[in-house]
Amino acid sequence: MSNFEALLQAAHEGGDYKPVVNAIPYAQLIGIDFERFGNDVILKLPDNPSNIGNPILPAVHGGVVGGFMEMSAALHLLMMLDTPAMPKIVDFSLDYLRAVRGGRDTFAECQVIRQGSRVANVIINAWQTKREEAVATARAHFLLAP
Amino acid sequence: MSESNPYLGRAQRFVGLLKHCQVLGMQVKEASQDSLTIELPYNEQHVGNPSTGVIHGGVLTTLMDTACGTMVINALPEFELCPTLDLRVDYVRAAEPKKSIFAFAEAYRVSRHVVFTRCTVHQGDVNEPVANCVGTFMRIGSHLSPPDFKNAVLGDDAATGAGE
Numbered sequence: 001m002s003n004f005e006a007l008l009q010a011a012h013e014g015g016d017y018k019p020v021v022n023a024i025p026y027a028q029l030i031g032i033d034f035e036r037f038g039n040d041v042i043l044k045l046p047d048n049p050s051n052i053g054n055p056i057l058p059a060v061h062g063g064v065v066g067g068f069m070e071m072s073a074a075l076h077l078l079m080m081l082d083t084p085a086m087p088k089i090v091d092f093s094l095d096y097l098r099a100v101r102g103g104r105d106t107f108a109e110c111q112v113i114r115q116g117s118r119v120a121n122v123i124i125n126a127w128q129t130k131r132e133e134a135v136a137t138a139r140a141h142f143l144l145a146p
Numbered sequence: 147m148s149e150s151n152p153y154l155g156r157a158q159r160f161v162g163l164l165k166h167c168q169v170l171g172m173q174v175k176e177a178s179q180d181s182l183t184i185e186l187p188y189n190e191q192h193v194g195n196p197s198t199g200v201i202h203g204g205v206l207t208t209l210m211d212t213a214c215g216t217m218v219i220n221a222l223p224e225f226e227l228c229p230t231l232d233l234r235v236d237y238v239r240a241a242e243p244k245k246s247i248f249a250f251a252e253a254y255r256v257s258r259h260v261v262f263t264r265c266t267v268h269q270g271d272v273n274e275p276v277a278n279c280v281g282t283f284m285r286i287g288s289h290l291s292p293p294d295f296k297n298a299v300l301g302d303d304a305a306t307g308a309g310e
Contacts (some may be wrong), residue, residue, distance in 0.1 A: 002196070002197040003196070004195075004196040004197045005197055023196050024193070024194060024195075024196060025190055025191050025192065025193040025196070026191070026192055026193060026194045026201070026202035026204060026205060027194075028191075029169075029191045029192070030204070049165065050165060050166060050169045051165075051166050051169075052164075052165040052166060053164045053166055053167070053212075054164070054227070054295075055163055055164070055165065055295075056227075056294070056295050061164060061165075061166040061167070061208060061211070061212075062208075062211045062215075062233075063166070063204065063207045063208025063209065063210070063211040063212060064166055064204070064208060066204060066207035066208065066211065066233065067202060067203070067204015067205065067207055067208055068204065070202070070203045070204050070207065071194070071202065071204060074194075085197065086194070086195045086197065088237075089203045089237050090236070090237060091234075091236045091237065092203065092207065092233075092234070092235045092237070093232065093233075093234045093235070094207075094232060094233045094234075094235075095232045096229065096230050096231060096232065099229070
């Protein structure tokens with residue numbers, strides 16, 4: 001078992017996933033945080049000048065929005081399904097609905113639409129000021145078993 | 147002075163203006179009116195799975211979104227800043243750690259309102275892809291594209307009118 005899998009195991013047992021997120025370099029690079037509300041979890045991408053793409057608006061780089069949503073789905077699966085390893089993404093379809101503005105935090109929540117023994121289908125919604133006004137929506141498949 | 151390859155200069159200046167692309171370390175290697183290649187060297191900060199050292203899908207998504215978006219700039223007759231409508235990505239194999247990844251992008255259809263692009267990410271052999279993606283971009287018209295940004299991307303081309 002690697003150090004990361006040991007961290008994951010400890011998180012599944014104790015319920016504290018912050019050390020897991022802190023151990024993922026890409027989550028630290030873009031700055032992912034989360035808050036759990038009972039069985040719900042809301043992921044957060046705090047405003048971060050190094051995530052900007054278009055400097056004129058300014059807007060968060062569309063790829064960072066995608067990366068945040070992919071990471072959100074993987075973390076959601078980790079927390080909800082107690083997977084022994086990081087779920088592997090198979091495919092990802094992302095629709096950009098509104099400009100994701102710099103200077104604001106971005107949030108995401110996920111829903112597992114279907115979970116089989118090997119693969120899970122997850123939808124992800126992201127917003128900034130109002131949950132009803134999504135900035136992007138996505139769907140992904142993940143392999144659960146290593 | 148007009149550059150020998152205006153497409154490469156334009157692509158490099160465009161990617162150079164996108165802060166997060168600089169944070170990741172993207173370098174435009176080749177560009178023409180039909181295709182371009184961006185290289186992203188391996189960096190421990192890009193890792194998504196600490197057990198394997200494999201870079202996160204989000205890094206690939208950002209690389210592909212950038213490659214497709216930059217391709218749009220070079221595929222259009224006049225400078226237009228086109229927002230991404232959607233990206234659809236297949237992750238076909240894990241990227242090998244410690245090696246650069248390359249994004250090869252093409253714009254395969256430019257219509258009046260939409261530009262259709264595709265992109266393959268590989269690690270040296272385009273026939274052994276790490277990821278494949280198609281992305282669509284909305285044309286908002288060159289008159290709505292910010293002039294400062296346009297001039298910064300076009301560089302000397304803006305003054306000489308080359309590439310119009």
